[in-house]
Amino acid sequence: MSEMTATAPIPTPKVGFVSLGCPKALTDSELILTQLSAEGYQTSKTFEGADLVIVNTCGFIDEAIQESLDTIAEALNENGKVIVTGCLGAKTGEGGGNMVLEMHPSVLAVTGPHATQEVMDAVHTHLPKPHDPFLDLVPGGFGEAGLKLTPRHYAYLKISEGCNHRCTFCIIPSMRGDLVSRPIGDVLKEAQALFEGGVKELLVISQDTSAYGVDVKYRTGFWDGKPVKTRMLELVQTLGEMARAHGAWVRLHYVYPYPSVDDIIPLMAQGLVLPYLDVPFQHSHPDVLKRMKRPASGERNLERIQRWREMCPELVIRSTFIAGFPGETEEEFAHLLDFLREAQIDRAGCFAYSPVKGATANDLPGMLPEALREERRARFMAVAEEVSIARLHQRVGSSMQVLVDSAPAMGRRGGVGRSYGDAPEIDGVVRLLPPEKISKTLKVGEFTRARIVGVEGHDLVGMPV
Secondary structure: OOOOOOOOOOOOOEEEEEEOOOHHHHHHHHHHHHHHHHOOOEEEOOOOOOOEEEEEEOOOOHHHHHHHHHHHHHHHHHOOOEEEEEHHHHOEOOOOOEHHHHHOOOOOEEOOOOOHHHHHHHHHHHOOOOOOHHHHOOOOOOHHHOOOOOOOOEEEEEOEEOOOOOOOOOOHHHHHOOOEEOOHHHHHHHHHHHHHOOOOEEEEEOOOHHHOOHHHOOOEEEEOOEEEEOOHHHHHHHHHHHHHHOOOEEEEOOOOOOHHHHHOHHHHHOOOOOOEEEOOOEOOOHHHHHHHOOOOOHHHHHHHHHHHHHHOOOOEEEEEEEEOOOOOOHHHHHHHHHHHHHHOOOEEEEEEOOOOOOOHHHHOOOOOOHHHHHHHHHHHHHHHHHHHHHHHHOOOOOEEEEEEEEOHHHHOOOEEEEOOOOOOOOOOOEEEOOOOOOOOOOOOOOEEEEEEEEEEOOEEEEEEO
């Protein structure tokens, strides 16, 4: 009787490690080695049998630089797959570029000192980490991205926590603290796990998306073996390229209208990310914005929106506003209504000012009666709906890509989806009619083309084609 053949165990990935330089470099090495071991990698002080090698370098004096360069050359010669970190990785070469890359262009990645996460990102890119029972076996999870409460086909991606602004109506900084940006490698790793898990729409969120990386001075991180700045432009660009490879959408929320947003609009025009901006304007009148302590020179917002729309005519803008802020005059409120019409805000929400405990705006003079605040909110929403519905009517006759959220009986009775102009829960939907072709089916989490045939309230009506 033949013996049963045992399944060959999957070999544990092995990382060779060389640490040069001072005790500070040694502690950096300890952090990296600890993380490697925690994730199940085998580590070694030799190059032999290693799947890749990490060299932690010194860049202080000439002899140390030469020793580091020689060690990199030896590692490349004996192993071929080398990641370089440490002080030498931050030095500029004679040609004006990175010294290590000028001398050894075949290294997989280069980081500066104290860059555990960037090194780990580079390791993950070139040597996928072993099976992780704590993450991989979570039922319904997305691996690195964990469990999600949203439907399988869309997910929120938080890029930072807290806020540096001190708007007088807001208490978020007192609850969540100042802005703390997540390392860009972590953000992109989570995004990758979500796309690979089948997510078709990634919604980027924070308290202030435009300020991503300000707190770390736009520090360079690592992703896919390449340096990436911790900054909104590079983040959006990389997410867009990732989404394109998976046939998915990226949608941006909580984008303050800083001039830096101008650099994002061309990416929308190119189709890399959705031409959709969720911008919390809150008001339009300079005096009200001053009392609110709003950032980003709000009085230029109309001009900014017009420039964005010239660059990307398809742009959809959603925003939130406050009516009846302390001291708001009838003239200031009329200015807000004029702004709404001129800016052609596609989707607008409005709150009547409410005194939140702890907000400094409560101490401002001119608190308006609640009935007046509510009356202004109602007047605002009437104008907002008029503008929004007129803009929706411009869609009739066009063909749009729609992400299907609901499709009973495979869509034979129609379904519900969203266009690029509709974020889940907060905007409208596209009501999909039963397809005319019997062969046409709809599936939740997949895209369909729809010819827009009508408008129902805040929603579009589409015929799947």
